[in-house]
Structure formats: C-alpha cells, structure tokens
Amino acid sequence: MKFEAVTIKDIAKALGLSTSTVSRALRDSYEISQETKKLVLDYAAKINYHPNPIALSLKExxxxxxxxxxxxxxxxxxxxxxxxxxxxxxxxxxxxxxxxxxxxxxxxxxxxxxxxxxxxxxxxxxxxxxxxxxxxxxxxxxxxxxxxxxxxxxxxxxxxxxxVDNYKGAYDATMHLLDSGYRHLVALANSESLSITRERLAGYQAALKDRGIDSGGERVRYCKHGGMILSEVEDALNGLLDEPVKPDAILALADKLTTGCLRLLKQKKIDVPGDIGLIGFSNTDLTELLEPPLSVIRQxxxxxxxxxxxxxxxxxxxxxxxxxxxxxxLSTELLIRQSTRRIKSPDIVSL
Amino acid sequence: MKFEAVTIKDIAKALGLSTSTVSRALRDSYEISQETKKLVLDYAAKINYHPNPIALSLKExxxxxxxxxxxxxxxxxxxxxxxxxxxxxxxxxxxxxxxxxxxxxxxxxxxxxxxxxxxxxxxxxxxxxxxxxxxxxxxxxxxxxxxxxxxxxxxxxxxxxxxVDNYKGAYDATMHLLDSGYRHLVALANSESLSITRERLAGYQAALKDRGIDSGGERVRYCKHGGMILSEVEDALNGLLDEPVKPDAILALADKLTTGCLRLLKQKKIDVPGDIGLIGFSNTDLTELLEPPLSVIRQxxxxxxxxxxxxxxxxxxxxxxxxxxxxxxLSTELLIRQSTRRIKSPDIVSL
DNA sequence: ATCGTTACCGGGAACGATTGCGTAAATAAA
DNA sequence: TTTATTTACGCAATCGTTCCCGGTAACGAT
Missing domain, CATH: 3.40.50.2300 (Response regulator)
Structure with missing residues (x-):
C-alpha cells in the first residue's frame, strides 16, 4: 500500500551526480553548468519528479x-x-x-x-x-x-x-423594522461571549434607544450553541414568544438562527410577516426563494x-x-424583502 | 516569525539521555527501565512535548x-x-x-x-x-x-x-411526476460524462418507457459545469422550455440544478407547480421552506x-x-411536497 | 574464572531536501 | 612558470524522529 515517489536521490544515482548537484541544478543555482542543469532538468521532467513537501517542511x-x-x-x-x-x-x-x-x-x-x-x-x-x-x-x-x-x-x-460593521448592520435592520411599523421587537442571538453578538446587539439596542423605545433586558435570547441544535433555537424562540408584550418582529443575529427561526415559525403556523416580521443576518443564496422571501443583512x-x-x-x-x-x-448590505413587510395596521397601544 | 517547538532532543539534553532512549521511553518500549520512562514521560508532559508529525510523515x-x-x-x-x-x-x-x-x-x-x-x-x-x-x-x-x-x-x-441507487431515485421521481398527472417531462442534467448523470438519466428514461411514453432525445439538456454558472442553467432551461411540446414538469438531476431551476422559473414568473412541476435531487435542508416547498430526492x-x-x-x-x-x-429518499402538486387538469391531448 | 542471559541504553543511519564549506580542475593573471 | 581566480561539483550537517545495531553492565550458571 505504499506509494513510492521519485526523489532527488533517484535522479542523482541515474545521472551519476551527487544529490547536492541535483538539488542545485533544480533550483537553477549559478554554481551548476548549463549542461548539467539541462541534463538534470530533462531527466526530472521525464520521470515526473516533484520535490517532497514534507521533507521541505521539515527542513525549512x-x-x-x-x-x-x-x-x-x-x-x-x-x-x-x-x-x-x-x-x-x-x-x-x-x-x-x-x-x-x-x-x-x-x-x-x-x-x-x-x-x-x-x-x-x-x-x-x-x-x-x-x-x-x-x-x-x-x-x-x-x-x-x-x-x-x-x-x-x-x-x-x-x-x-x-x-463587518456589525453594529451598523444590526442598527439599520432594526431601524428598518421600526420604519416598517413594527414596535415590539425581540432579538435572537448567538452566544453572549461572541464579538459579533455583542456588536450586533449593541446596534439593535442603540436603534431602539434612538427611537425612544425601551428595549428591556428580557427581549433578547441567546443560543449557546449558535443554533447547531434546533431545539435550542426553539427554546429561545418560545421564550421570546412568551414575553408579556407579544413581539411583532424578530431580529435574528446569525445565519443559522435566521433560517432556524423561519423553520420553527412555520412549524408553529405563525405567519411571516402577517403575525410576525423576521429579518436576520444571512448569506444563504436561497433566502430570496424562501416563503416568504427573507429580508437579510448580508456580509x-x-x-x-x-x-x-x-x-x-x-x-x-x-x-x-x-x-x-x-x-x-467592511459594510453589510441590507436586502429588504417580503418577511418584513408589515401587513397589520400598527398597534395603537404601542405607539 | 518562527515558532519553535519542543523536540525529543531537548528532552534528551535536559535529562542527559540519548534521543533514542527518549524516543523509546515515549513509545513505552520494553527496553527502557520504569524509572527512565517515568522521568522522560514526566518531563515531556511538563514541557508539553508533542511529536512532530512532519518528521513522522517523512520517516514513516x-x-x-x-x-x-x-x-x-x-x-x-x-x-x-x-x-x-x-x-x-x-x-x-x-x-x-x-x-x-x-x-x-x-x-x-x-x-x-x-x-x-x-x-x-x-x-x-x-x-x-x-x-x-x-x-x-x-x-x-x-x-x-x-x-x-x-x-x-x-x-x-x-x-x-x-x-446511492441513482437509477431508482430518478425512476421513482419520474413515476411520481407521471402519477401526479404530468405528461410532458423534461430533464435537466449535469455533464454527460458523470456517472450520476448516466444512472439518473437511465432511471428517468426507463420510467417513461415503462409508461409507454416516448421520451425523445431532445427532452434532456446538459450543464457542462454542473450549474456552477447560472447562465448555463438558464440556457439549458430555455432550451427545454422552447421544446415543440411545452413541458409541464422538470426533473433536475443535481442539487445546484434543482435550486437554480427554481430561481430561474421565479425570475421568468413561471409558476411552480401551477405552470410547471419541479422535482430534483437535493440535500439542502432549506428545500421545505422554499416557495413552493420542493419535492426532492434526498441522499x-x-x-x-x-x-x-x-x-x-x-x-x-x-x-x-x-x-x-x-x-x-444506498437508497434515496423521495420527499413529496408542493412543487409537484399538479393543479391544472390533465391535458387531454397528451393522454 | 568464564560464559550466556538479561536489562538497559547510546551511536548513527535513515527519511528527502537544502546549503555552507571544501576542493579539484580549468582558466586567467602575474 | 607560478600564483590567483573562477567554475563546477561533492561532502556532510541539518530538520525531528525511529530503529537497527551495538555495547556495557550485572547476575547466575557452569
């Protein structure tokens, strides 16, 4: 099962030269005569010689x-x-x-x-x-x-x-939700320890604050495993949906969370954007083909x-x-599609 | 920028042993006394020694x-x-x-x-x-x-x-299309040289034949680059749509072709499954969230x-x-969803 | 006292490649 | 002719590791 490669030694032996000469010839050293170089190069090409990168790694x-x-x-x-x-x-x-x-x-x-x-x-x-x-x-x-x-x-x-400018990406997305008439926003985030979570969350909260909306500490849920486990996303989502003030829009702060969220909302027969708006970070090129086409922040x-x-x-x-x-x-790109097109009239109470 | 690792020599020098002894001690050779072994092992653990895989690869x-x-x-x-x-x-x-x-x-x-x-x-x-x-x-x-x-x-x-049993996968999918009332099938395939293309196409054609439908040579289009380039899929799709007998269902024989096809049909405002049915090989876990949810053959x-x-x-x-x-x-799995739910009544002419 | 074992350890050659140094021959300069 | 310089090549060390040979004690048996 071993698989013998051609080495510099084989060339040296075949040509009656030393390995150093062969090596130098291959590296086109000035110390080697043209004839010898040609000899070596031709033979190397003929037997399909390739330097062994393992040996090189070890040496260099x-x-x-x-x-x-x-x-x-x-x-x-x-x-x-x-x-x-x-x-x-x-x-x-x-x-x-x-x-x-x-x-x-x-x-x-x-x-x-x-x-x-x-x-x-x-x-x-x-x-x-x-x-x-x-x-x-x-x-x-x-x-x-x-x-x-x-x-x-x-x-x-x-x-x-x-x-990317995660702060601005989340800020703009949040602003877009607010501009669309959504009022009771919640965020679905990755692990708290991640830089992107902190930055994106800061953007989200800043936007709420700039519009004079009290975000409240409880309106964010974290997913420790970054949405690798759907049940984790489900728990987080349930937590958000059970808020005393029912949310009307979700900002998902990672790719997996965005699509996971949509999947769960569908399972629960919660209409997007009818019952709830959804926007999130995602680079999946299928988002525009989804039902509904997803508004996303793209990197x-x-x-x-x-x-x-x-x-x-x-x-x-x-x-x-x-x-x-x-x-x-770098800058993110905000792609606005169906999933944040508010249908119901704005809730008077929340204004 | 170099990044020095601990070697067996360092251990040997520090302990006043030879490299051979250290090597053997680390590999738990019978020729080494328990005391020496312990000495070496402890020291190796202490300085966080790890054998250099490059050197090992070269040697072994x-x-x-x-x-x-x-x-x-x-x-x-x-x-x-x-x-x-x-x-x-x-x-x-x-x-x-x-x-x-x-x-x-x-x-x-x-x-x-x-x-x-x-x-x-x-x-x-x-x-x-x-x-x-x-x-x-x-x-x-x-x-x-x-x-x-x-x-x-x-x-x-x-x-x-x-x-997977590509033949059967394609056969079953084709049968499903026919059973759903589609009659004018076309197939969108990968490069002709691929084993999967040949096998899947064989299944497709066998199903048509078993139902006494003349498949005709022109009702298959190939994508040389496997759908890496969307324009290529577009050309192929256009070719299929321009067939003298207008197709009412498409079988896409690869992941990229399946989603690419849906994307293009949407662009062209061709309704799936209203105007045309679509089924294809795909392992994307987003297919059920698409508009329409896609019927797929999954591996x-x-x-x-x-x-x-x-x-x-x-x-x-x-x-x-x-x-x-x-x-x-292995066996494929046929997941039947919206995209092959025939809406129009069967075309009498084609029966 | 000599031999054979056993237990333990070291020297040094690999693995494939590069490279500093030494040196023979050929050529140039004196 | 002698010396200096160039040209062209080989030797051997090196990278980190393993492993084939050795070798040297100690010990018991002869």
Missing amino acids: RRSRTIGIVVSEIANSFFSQVINGIESIAYNNGYNVIIAQSRESFSREMLNLQFLTSRSVDGLIISVSTETQDFSFLQEFHERGLPIVFFDRIVDQIDTHKVI PAFEMGEIATNLLLQLIESKRPVTEFETRV | RRSRTIGIVVSEIANSFFSQVINGIESIAYNNGYNVIIAQSRESFSREMLNLQFLTSRSVDGLIISVSTETQDFSFLQEFHERGLPIVFFDRIVDQIDTHKVI PAFEMGEIATNLLLQLIESKRPVTEFETRV
Whole structure:
C-alpha cells in the first residue's frame, strides 16, 4: 500500500551526480553548468519528479500552507469566505487546510493542534460559539504563529482582523423594522461571549434607544450553541414568544438562527410577516426563494476572505515582527424583502 | 516569525539521555527501565512535548491523514458527506484535508497533487463535472494510493465505491411526476460524462418507457459545469422550455440544478407547480421552506461519508494489497411536497 | 574464572531536501 | 612558470524522529 515517489536521490544515482548537484541544478543555482542543469532538468521532467513537501517542511519549517478554522463549512457565509481565501492563497502559491470546529471548543483546540503541528504558516480563524478561553490561541500567537481573525474575533489578541460593521448592520435592520411599523421587537442571538453578538446587539439596542423605545433586558435570547441544535433555537424562540408584550418582529443575529427561526415559525403556523416580521443576518443564496422571501443583512464574505488572506500573507512574509495591526471593517448590505413587510395596521397601544 | 517547538532532543539534553532512549521511553518500549520512562514521560508532559508529525510523515511515509476532494463544500450534499467522513476519521485517529475542485479539472489535478505530496494515506473523492480524463487518478491508484469513490464514481478504476441507487431515485421521481398527472417531462442534467448523470438519466428514461411514453432525445439538456454558472442553467432551461411540446414538469438531476431551476422559473414568473412541476435531487435542508416547498430526492449523505471512510481505512490498514472491492449502494429518499402538486387538469391531448 | 542471559541504553543511519564549506580542475593573471 | 581566480561539483550537517545495531553492565550458571 505504499506509494513510492521519485526523489532527488533517484535522479542523482541515474545521472551519476551527487544529490547536492541535483538539488542545485533544480533550483537553477549559478554554481551548476548549463549542461548539467539541462541534463538534470530533462531527466526530472521525464520521470515526473516533484520535490517532497514534507521533507521541505521539515527542513525549512514552513509549509506554504495556511490553516482555516471555521465553525461549519455548511454555513454559506463561511464557505464563501473560504472561497475568497482560496482564491488569494492559490495565486500566491499557498495551499489551504480547512477544519471545522462545529461550534465545539474541544474540536477547535484539536484542529488547532493539528494545523500547527502540520506547520501551517499561518491561521485564519473565526472562533466557535463555545470558546470562552482564548489562552491557547494567545499562546500560539505569542509563540509566533501569524493569525488573522475574521467575523468572530478575539479582542484580547492583538493582530489583524477582518469584520463587518456589525453594529451598523444590526442598527439599520432594526431601524428598518421600526420604519416598517413594527414596535415590539425581540432579538435572537448567538452566544453572549461572541464579538459579533455583542456588536450586533449593541446596534439593535442603540436603534431602539434612538427611537425612544425601551428595549428591556428580557427581549433578547441567546443560543449557546449558535443554533447547531434546533431545539435550542426553539427554546429561545418560545421564550421570546412568551414575553408579556407579544413581539411583532424578530431580529435574528446569525445565519443559522435566521433560517432556524423561519423553520420553527412555520412549524408553529405563525405567519411571516402577517403575525410576525423576521429579518436576520444571512448569506444563504436561497433566502430570496424562501416563503416568504427573507429580508437579510448580508456580509461581503468572499471579500472578507480575500482581505484576511492578504493580511495573513503580509504577516507571514514579513521579515521582521509586525507590531502594527489593523482591523478592516467592511459594510453589510441590507436586502429588504417580503418577511418584513408589515401587513397589520400598527398597534395603537404601542405607539 | 518562527515558532519553535519542543523536540525529543531537548528532552534528551535536559535529562542527559540519548534521543533514542527518549524516543523509546515515549513509545513505552520494553527496553527502557520504569524509572527512565517515568522521568522522560514526566518531563515531556511538563514541557508539553508533542511529536512532530512532519518528521513522522517523512520517516514513516504515512500521515494519518485522509484527503477529500469534492467539487464544492458549499453544496449541502458534500458538506454532509464531509461531516460523515470526519466523524469516522477522528474516531480512528485520522485527520482530514478538504479540497474543492469547483468543478474544474485543472483544480482537481492540482488538489490531488497537493494531497498526495502531503502524503495523505488515502483519498475519498467525487470527481468534478469537467473531468473526462481519469488517467491521473488511475496512475495514483496504480502507484498504490488507496482511493474510495463516492457519488460521482469512475467505472474504469477498480476500488471501493459508495453511491446511492441513482437509477431508482430518478425512476421513482419520474413515476411520481407521471402519477401526479404530468405528461410532458423534461430533464435537466449535469455533464454527460458523470456517472450520476448516466444512472439518473437511465432511471428517468426507463420510467417513461415503462409508461409507454416516448421520451425523445431532445427532452434532456446538459450543464457542462454542473450549474456552477447560472447562465448555463438558464440556457439549458430555455432550451427545454422552447421544446415543440411545452413541458409541464422538470426533473433536475443535481442539487445546484434543482435550486437554480427554481430561481430561474421565479425570475421568468413561471409558476411552480401551477405552470410547471419541479422535482430534483437535493440535500439542502432549506428545500421545505422554499416557495413552493420542493419535492426532492434526498441522499443519505452523512452515512455515505461514514461508509466511504470505513472502506478507506480498511484499505489503508490492510497488510496485503486488497483485490476484492465492493460498491455500496444506498437508497434515496423521495420527499413529496408542493412543487409537484399538479393543479391544472390533465391535458387531454397528451393522454 | 568464564560464559550466556538479561536489562538497559547510546551511536548513527535513515527519511528527502537544502546549503555552507571544501576542493579539484580549468582558466586567467602575474 | 607560478600564483590567483573562477567554475563546477561533492561532502556532510541539518530538520525531528525511529530503529537497527551495538555495547556495557550485572547476575547466575557452569
């Protein structure tokens, strides 16, 4: 079952040269005569020689590989980011290794262990919902592993970051709900520990405040597992629906929550937007085909991947330690569709 | 930017032992005294030693890593398969490296090159739509790389394969359309070279034949790029809609084609299922939330991943070359929803 | 006293590639 | 002719690990 590859030794032996000469010939060193070079190059091509990257990684302590850690590749947002990352990475001669944490802290640690032990030259990561302890990341960072955070960032670690203006995204969406005549808003959020949750929630609350509406602490429910488990979303949603003041619109603060919410409302035969309005963060390209077409806040995912990769490569290829870091903030896009088209006349009591 | 790891040498030096002794102590060799073992083990734990997998891969010519090649991770079917693969792989101490071909032959080759050069111990692959030349795969296979095909398999290469009963899936779906009163069926297919296209199309045509309906050669359109480009699907769809006998139902033979088709029909304001019925292969978990809820043929993707991985591990860990290969065929599931609920009364002329 | 075991440990060669250094031959400069 | 310089190549160390050989004690049996 082993699978023998051609090595530099085979070439050396066949040509009666030393491995050093072959190596140098292949790297086009000035110390090697034209004839010898041609000889080696031709023979290498003939027997389809490719340098062994494992040996190279061992020697050079670099792998021209970057690691990606996301919670779930099935999530459109993340798969779009990954496509962005790959596009830049490939153009720069880098390969990528993708790992999913599935929102589990332990899986995330295992993945990180795997990636670093395989000598990835750098890391692009959006942390899992469960992750509260960043010390392991901190440690890798301090030991010199170049890291770029995107989406769910870690404030404590000083490095490049790529995010969207989550505050504004949520603010605008909330304003849109209010402008549409909805009054009793509730929010369905990811784990409290996540940067995106905090930022988005702040935008939501600021919008309510700017309109002089008392948001109340109870009108937000969190999903610890980021909606990985539908029952968790159901519990949160039930909590919201059971509020003393019945909500007339929901703001979902993550992709999985948005679609999960719609699924549950349908199950409960609660009409959207008739009984309740719904808007949420989502990058699924199916949202416009849903019943009803979903109003969403969309992130420039592909671009985020591109930017993150460029920043990472900059970090990797920098000669001396980088100390100046930047946080790129991109804009979200608000796509207004059916699910927030208020049908009932505004509730007088709430005005 | 370098990132120094603890090696066996550090331990040896610190403890005044040789690297051989340390290595043996760590592997719990009988030749090492209990005291020394404890000494080494304790110290290794203390300084958080982890063997360098790169060095191990170089030495052992194996990496406990399996490579996955799919056309696109954003595709629900593939991401579900990947989850199945990971679940088994992790439980057996293997890691996975995911690569996407994005339906491009050259990308597929590059990925394969990357994976094998990183010494993956085996490969699980569903080939890209573009791939017509399997010689490179054949070569890897002959050189001893364990391969398991799933979904889009390669008949010419003799190894384990995991598929669904595509013939029956398409047959049943077609029968369902006919039973619902549709008469003028058309099919939207992937590239002709794909195994799944051939099998599904055979099922479709067999159903028509069994009902005494002349399918006609022109009532199938192919999408070379597997629907990666929407315009391609549009051209194909337009071709079908322009048929002399206007179709009243569409069978889409791949995930991307199914949703792409719905998107285009909506754009064209063609009502589903009012003007035309639609059923297709899809593993997207959003299909029931679509407008209309989509009737689909669903594949047991997770299970396929699990089986493929078990077969691959069997291949990898087998002492002697395996010569007996199996093709596991799983069942599809037919989920009937709105999109194939015929509304108009059957067209008399067509009966 | 000598031999054979057993228990324990170290030296050094791999794995595939790069690279600093040494050096022979060929050429140029003196 | 002698010395200096260039050209072109090989040796050996290195990366981290394993493992085939050794080797050296200690001990019991002869």
